[in-house]
Amino acid sequence: MGIKSALAKPLAALVVMRINKWKNNPLAAQEKVFAKLLKKGKDTAFGQDHSFSAIRTYEDFKKNVPVRDYEGLKPYIERVVKGERDVLWPGKPKYLAKTSGTTSGTKYIPISDDSMPEHVRGAQNAMFCYIHETGKAEFLDGRIIFLQGSPVMEHKNGIAFGRLSGIVANHVPAYLQRNRLPSFATNSIEDWEEKVEAIVAETINEDMRLISGIPPWVQMYFDRLSAHADGKKIKDIFKNFSLFVYGGVNFEPYRARLEESIGKSIPSIETYPASEGFIAFQDSQTEKGLLLILNSGIFYEFIPSEEYFNENPTRISLKDVELDRNYALIMNTNAGLWGYSIGDTVKFVSKDPYRIIVTGRIKHYISAFGEHVIGEEVESAILSVAKDENLEITEFTVAPQVNPQEGSLPYHEWYVEFAKPPDDLKAFSAKVDKSLQALNSYYFDLVEGKVLQPLIMHALQKDAFREYMKSQGKLGGQNKVPRLSNDRIIADELHRMLNDKE
Structure with a gap:
């Protein structure tokens, strides 16, 4: 110790x-x-x-x-x-x-x-509660990484401007600074893909023990690490990796794939910054x-x-x-x-x-027909079925289709990127629809009453959501894909990408 x-x-x-x-x-x-x-x-x-x-x-x-x-x-x-x-x-x-x-x-x-100070204290307190409850503190003796935005600040009218994660990076406590990676120069790279490559180069031979970040961007880091290490699992690259800290999104949609990349289950701490x-x-x-x-x-x-x-x-x-x-x-x-x-x-x-x-x-919901389906419900619906089917979901989003082809009922349209896809997408979709009906009685009534038809699901190609976020200038950092929308701004762009690949 x-x-x-x-x-x-x-x-x-x-x-x-x-x-x-x-x-x-x-x-x-x-x-x-x-x-x-x-x-x-x-x-x-x-x-x-x-x-x-x-x-x-x-x-x-x-x-x-x-x-x-x-x-x-x-x-x-x-x-x-x-x-x-x-x-x-x-x-x-x-x-x-x-x-x-x-x-x-x-x-x-x-x-x-x-x-x-409260932004920093909240993260510290989460870590200290974990140490006190579990007795595990050895991660402090190795390297720590926070995947975050650039710490470089703009200054105007006597005020510094920057992304939250970059601001907090300037206030990491002294006792963690010597353990911390990446370097300031690497952390300051604005292009996310270039930054991840630089982080991989700096960390691949280090004793990384605590890794922190938003799950989809941590997954990208893990993918690049594995590619540079001849396909090794993260547990074999970082043998003392023992704690994952995350926030900003529900971890469950990402858990299976992250743990597959790591090669084992890792203790985690969720934060709400x-x-x-x-x-x-x-x-x-x-x-x-x-x-x-x-x-x-x-x-x-x-x-x-x-x-x-x-x-x-x-x-x-x-x-x-x-x-x-x-x-x-x-x-x-x-x-x-x-x-x-x-x-x-x-x-x-x-x-x-x-x-x-x-x-x-509060604004991420679908209520085109009065159903008011919320994020918690769509996540629960697809994850419960995926778990039963032993499938892995990389990312997904849902939107209403209020103008279907002539003669057909409107529906909820799901765009899903699978790490491990189902053999029968229609059967999987039907189970997800039944799960959602059980969670939301308004949705059940609309499907049962033939106001809506059951959901329609599209399987997207690998890295579809990364490509979408990159096209929007939102790759990496604190950016997240909305799980559902009451409009078709995201859905239409994903549909275009789907058609371009066909």
């Missing part, structure tokens, strides 16, 4: 003890955050516009501060981008995280001096869900997802949430986001402590 792993165990015990203080007093922790946010935000332009000084209770807050998405908050953010001080949070933000928006173009999410804040992390290898972080400068609100688009939806704080109900997540943060709809949906699987699973995106 090395010095770092030996020292990590007592430190992990101390960190877990601190976590337990707020974990065991969750509502008090949120009330404390709420009061601090209001106190610090009252003299900002936003605080004055929304009468923060008159707010005494959460009910007052809801009356004064409406729920907004990025577009709704954009007039304030534009003032921040131009360099104006004290707009959403005192002073100027330390960073503006650049993210890709579907309707807003590039979005700029503020990260303040107050919020920046976002530009808006580090929201939750997996604190246990035995309990379901992610521990919602309640003391990190974020006051959470929730709207039942089925009410989200109503004129006056129900809006609640943590104390009123129910188990197994889908909620749109609303955030108030110590970077100056107020009543901010992040766009994600979550479900509580425990209230003691408060643990969540991420179920999808």
Whole structure:
């Protein structure tokens, strides 16, 4: 055992003890955050516009501060981008995280001096909880890699701009910096394919023990490693690889293929980072869900997802949430986001402590006929059947086909890239359709009532989704393929690619 792993165990015990203080007093922790946010935000332009000084209770807050998405908050953010001080949070933000928006173009999410440490602390705490629970810390004695965006920052109006993963790369704790790869020069390469090749060259002969990143891009890294090592499994390239850390997407669609590439099952830690804040992390290898972080400068609100688009939806704080109900997540943060709809949906699987699973995106659904099928349902439908059939799914997306060929009923159209395809695609499709009907009663009624025909599935060629993401300038980094859409923007492009290959 090395010095770092030996020292990590007592430190992990101390960190877990601190976590337990707020974990065991969750509502008090949120009330404390709420009061601090209001106190610090009252003299900002936003605080004055929304009468923060008159707010005494959460009910007052809801009356004064409406729920907004990025577009709704954009007039304030534009003032921040131009360099104006004290707009959403005192002073100027330390960073503006650049993210890709579907309707807003590039979005700029503020990260303040107050919020920046929480982005790093959330990831550290996930790691320390794992060490404390399992007693395993030897991964700290070898090399660690974070597959992430470029750490190079732009500067304008006294603010640094960059991708979240690149921003966080500039704040990796000193005790991990010497272990960490890739080098700054390699990490700064913008072209993802060129970057992966450079990362492979730097790491293939190293003692890699912890690997972190979004699963589809980690898979790309593994594929390139294997190709450079005459087809070896990752476990034979990195003999001490013992921990995989991921976030941003559901791991299950990627698990089978990643473990096939590795050559064995690897312990993993799931995290829930976002530009808006580090929201939750997996604190246990035995309990379901992610521990919602309640003391990190974020006051959470929730709207039942089925009410989200109503004129006056129900809006609640943590104390009123129910188990197994889908909620749109609303955030108030110590970077100056107020009543901010992040766009994600979550479900509580425990209230003691408060643990969540991420179920999808509030705008990623199909309801062309009133069925309101969500991401959690399509993932569950295809993965359960694939598991029974011993098939591997690389990636997939779903869209409605509302204008089918004359004389036929409309349907849901699935585009699936298989690592291990079915012998009979139609039979597989029928089973997935039945699974989806069992999960969504509205969809069942529409198929049963002959309003929709059963789904139609297309098997895409290898690397189809990588080619699509590359064509959109979204290869690598934090970019993800939407599981489903209520329009055909992605589907039509994939269909064109499918026809081009035929």
